[in-house]
Amino acid sequence: xxxxxxxxxxxxxxxxxxxxxxxxxxxxxxxxxxxxxxxxxxxxxxxxxxxxxxxxxxxxxxxxxxxxxxxxxxxxxxxxxxxxxxxxxxxxxxxxxxxxxxxxxxxxxxxxxxxxxxxxxxxxxxxxxxxxxxxxxxxxxxxxxxxxxxxxxxxxxxxxxxxxxxxxxxxxxxxxxxxxxxxxxxxxxxxxxxxxxxxxxxxxxxxxxxxxxxxxxxxxxxxxxxxxxxxxxxxxxxxxxxxxxxxxxxxxxxxxxxxxxxxxxxxxxxxxxxxxxxxxxxxxxxxxxxxxxx
Amino acid sequence: xxxxxxxxxxxxxxxxxxxxxxxxxxxxxxxxxxxxxxxxxxxxxxxxxxxxxxxxxxxxxxxxxxxxxxxxxxxxxxxxxxxxxxxxxxxxxxxxxxxxxxxxxxxxxxxxxxxxxxxxxxxxxxxxxxxxxxxxxxxxxxxxxxxxxxxxxxxxxxxxxxxxxxxxxxxxxxxxxxxxxxxxxxxxxxxxxxxxxxxxxxxxxxxxxxxxxxxxxxxxxxxxxxxxxxxxxxxxxxxxxxxxxxxxxxxxxxxxxxxxxxxxxxxxxxxxxxxxxxxxxxxxxxxxxxxxxxxxxxxxxxxxxxxxxxxxxxxxxxxxxxxx
Numbered sequence: 001x002x003x004x005x006x007x008x009x010x011x012x013x014x015x016x017x018x019x020x021x022x023x024x025x026x027x028x029x030x031x032x033x034x035x036x037x038x039x040x041x042x043x044x045x046x047x048x049x050x051x052x053x054x055x056x057x058x059x060x061x062x063x064x065x066x067x068x069x070x071x072x073x074x075x076x077x078x079x080x081x082x083x084x085x086x087x088x089x090x091x092x093x094x095x096x097x098x099x100x101x102x103x104x105x106x107x108x109x110x111x112x113x114x115x116x117x118x119x120x121x122x123x124x125x126x127x128x129x130x131x132x133x134x135x136x137x138x139x140x141x142x143x144x145x146x147x148x149x150x151x152x153x154x155x156x157x158x159x160x161x162x163x164x165x166x167x168x169x170x171x172x173x174x175x176x177x178x179x180x181x182x183x184x185x186x187x188x189x190x191x192x193x194x195x196x197x198x199x200x201x202x203x204x205x206x207x208x209x210x211x212x213x214x215x216x217x218x219x220x221x222x223x224x225x226x227x228x229x230x231x232x233x234x235x236x237x238x239x240x241x242x243x244x245x246x247x248x249x250x251x252x253x254x255x256x257x258x259x260x261x262x263x264x265x266x267x268x269x270x271x272x273x274x275x276x277x278x279x280x281x282x283x284x285x286x287x288x289x290x291x292x293x294x
Numbered sequence: 295x296x297x298x299x300x301x302x303x304x305x306x307x308x309x310x311x312x313x314x315x316x317x318x319x320x321x322x323x324x325x326x327x328x329x330x331x332x333x334x335x336x337x338x339x340x341x342x343x344x345x346x347x348x349x350x351x352x353x354x355x356x357x358x359x360x361x362x363x364x365x366x367x368x369x370x371x372x373x374x375x376x377x378x379x380x381x382x383x384x385x386x387x388x389x390x391x392x393x394x395x396x397x398x399x400x401x402x403x404x405x406x407x408x409x410x411x412x413x414x415x416x417x418x419x420x421x422x423x424x425x426x427x428x429x430x431x432x433x434x435x436x437x438x439x440x441x442x443x444x445x446x447x448x449x450x451x452x453x454x455x456x457x458x459x460x461x462x463x464x465x466x467x468x469x470x471x472x473x474x475x476x477x478x479x480x481x482x483x484x485x486x487x488x489x490x491x492x493x494x495x496x497x498x499x500x501x502x503x504x505x506x507x508x509x510x511x512x513x514x515x516x517x518x519x520x521x522x523x524x525x526x527x528x529x530x531x532x533x534x535x536x537x538x539x540x541x542x543x544x545x546x547x548x549x550x551x552x553x554x555x556x557x558x559x560x561x562x563x564x565x566x567x568x569x570x571x572x573x574x575x576x577x578x579x580x581x582x583x584x585x586x587x588x589x590x591x592x593x594x595x596x597x598x599x600x601x602x603x604x605x606x607x608x609x610x611x612x613x614x615x616x617x618x
Contacts, residue, residue: 020419021426027416028433034492035436037459038448055462096342103339113612115343122350124545124604126553128575129597132589133356134349135579136367165349168342197331201338226441228556233580244441248560251447258457265447269440276439280432283439288504 035266042066042262049259065263073254075243075267082242084156086224089163093220094213096164097171102201104172105179106187116173123169127229134162138234154236162234163224171216174289178212179205215286218279222272243268354597360590367586380591391592394569397483401490401570402551409491410547413498418528420499421506435500437493446560449489450476479567486557486568494550498543505539506532545607552600571596 041054043061052059069075100119104112138153147155186208187200195204206213231245238249247268255261276283327335361380365373384391416434420427437445452459453475460475461467475485509532517527555572558564564573571592578589 017424020422020424024419024424024426024430028430031433031492031496032436034448034452035440038451041451049457053462053467054457054459096345099338100342103335107335115339117608117612118343118351119346121601121604121608122346124549124608125350125354125600126549126572126596128553128555128572129357129593129600130350130353131575132579132586132593133353133360136586137353137356139367161345162349165346168346169350172342191326197327197334197338222439226443228441228443228559229576232559233576244443247443247447258451258454261447262451265444269444272439272441273436276436277432284435284500284504287500 038262038266041259042266044259046257046259050257054258065259066267069255069260069263070267073250073264075250075264077239078241078243078246078250079271081156081240081246082225082244085159085163085242086221089160089167089224090217090220092160092164093167093171094217097168098175098206098209098213099201100168100172101175101179102205105176106184106200106205112176116176119169120173121169123166123173127166131229131233135233148240149237153234154240156240158234159230159242162230163227167220167223171220174216174286175209175212178209178289182208211285212289214279215282215289218275218282219286222275222283225272357590357593357597360587361594363587365586367584376587380588381594384588384591384595390569390574394571394574395595397568397570398551398554400483401487401554402548404487405491405494405547405551406544409495410498410543413495414502416495416499417502417506418532421503431499431503435496438496438500442493442556443560445489445493446557449485449492449557450561453485476562477565479565482562482565482567486561489557490554494547497546501539501543501546502536505536509535541607541610545603548603549600552596 040058041049042065043063044058045060045062045064048059049056097119100115104115135153138158139151141152142150143152143155143157144150147157149155152158152161182205187204190200190204225242226244227242228244228248231242232248235241235245238246241249247264250264251261255264360373362375362377363373364376364380416430420430440448451457453461455461455472455474455477456467458467458475461473464473465471466473474481476482513531513535514527517531522530553572554570555576558568558570558573559576562568564570564577575589575592575596578585578592
């Protein structure tokens with residue numbers, strides 16, 4: 001159908017174009033196949049698939065598995081856990097990294113390279129390089145009364161801190177590049193007028209960075225939501241895990257058949273998919289903002 | 295070079311690199327600062343730096359230090375210096391170490407040879423101003439958005455020996471005919487790599503699409519006016535101008551190969567056939583054998599490989615930026 005439409009408005013149909021579209025449609029479907037397969041499994045009752053097999057014509061499709069998976073495992077609770085970690089982490093990361101970027105891009109040109117290098121290189125390290133001492137550190141830090149566990153270990157605070165520390169590397173790099181493209185006269189003039197540094201940052205520079213901040217916020221939300229590793233190691237109580245990491249415990253415990261596993265996995269993916277479809281442009285531009293600079 | 299040094303806040307900043315970028319108008323900025331402004335600036339740069347350095351770099355250094363010790367984790371006096379013993383043990387008598395290194399290398403080689411060129415190919419096709427380009431992009435990029443944990447579960451539904459898509463289709467889901475994609479140590483790494491490639495191709499496609507947007511259309515036109523066909527134009531004109539993107543792609547792919555963890559952990563926790571360095575490190579923390587010094591030694595191997603990639607890349611990047 002795509003070729004027919006294309007031919008009306010564009011150059012006359014060339015066989016090469018038809019071939020290309022056929023190729024792209026087939027490949028795109030193949031790419032979506034695993035997800036569609038999971039969706040199909042999740043929509044069929046277990047009783048039907050266990051007798052007829054999974055590759056069979058579905059008699060009955062419905063959302064029972066989704067509601068069961070959601071209620072039996074108390075998924076809402078785990079989504080809540082994620083929210084408690086992700087919202088402060090995204091906001092703090094943006095705040096802190098924009099402050100560093102502001103300093104680096106506006107004030108100190110001698111230090112900026114070294115500082116940026118430290119931040120960016122830190123973000124590129126594999127997490128496993130630092131996890132052993134980090135795990136010990138989190139066990140050592142006592143925070144009676146501040147976190148539920150009385151330590152940084154097994155607490156939402158601990159997760160927020162490591163997300164902020166780790167992700168601020170990438171964000172500081174992207175934001176400082178962005179801020180450097182803003183004209184210098186802008187802040188210079190305000191300084192001459194006697195504006196304080198904080199006003200310069202908060203009222204002049206930050207509002208101009210909205211596009212970059214929006215892109216980074218989208219990217220960070222999805223990354224932090226999707227984090228699996230930090231929570232697997234730094235959270236010991238299954239109850240305290242964010243949804244993505246909790247999935248590992250829930251399958252087997254509550255998701256006892258493949259259909260429920262499929263439903264649970266897809267439910268976990270829904271928030272990221274919504275964010276992606278609504279803010280696709282932000283997401284992609286955030287991803288390439290950093291990369292294009294190479 | 296900047297002239298004024300009295301206004302810095304030295305405690306937070308790393309050593310200044312000699313001969314760094316010229317100060318431009320920053321000295322002008324700085325002359326206008328009040329005392330309060332300087333304190334504000336110090337905090338703005340200092341607090342994030344302290345947090346980042348403490349949690350990322352000091353822990354990385356601690357990994358290096360701990361790699362030369364044994365420690366049971368109870369009290370600091372039980373830390374004992376053992377020199378290179380952890381490394382010696384790791385290199386000579388750990389049956390999982392060399393397979394893990396090999397698997398990390400295979401991971402990188404597969405990603406760079408299959409999904410990366412495929413992502414580039416998709417990007418080139420989708421960059422041709424064809425209809426529905428966005429729809430195709432969304433489909434190919436979807437796996438990148440979904441978490442690796444979910445990806446692991448979704449692919450298990452494909453690979454399950456009893457109920458999975460593949461075995462059901464080829465009739466290998468009956469007793470005696472099972473193909474155990476996840477359990478068989480000769481197969482499972484490749485099964486995981488299919489899932490990893492599925493995701494990687496979309497990521498590379500997006501990076502290359504952004505790179506292709508930066509290619510001057512006049513170049514392409516000139517090339518086709520010269521009578522070059524599509525392939526020749528790509529090979530001689532487009533690909534060479536994608537050099538910066540290729541560098542990013544190479545670095546991203548190496549880092550991804552070193553970081554590989556989630557998929558394997560969800561699939562089979564890094565059982566025989568899918569050992570990875572990252573999994574070995576983690577098993578020394580949350581696994582049954584908690585050997586801190588030993589786990590750190592594996593982390594140091596990871597660190598050394600990563601820094602060998604990260605540092606040259608960043609130096610090249612920042613040098614170029616300074617020239618710009």
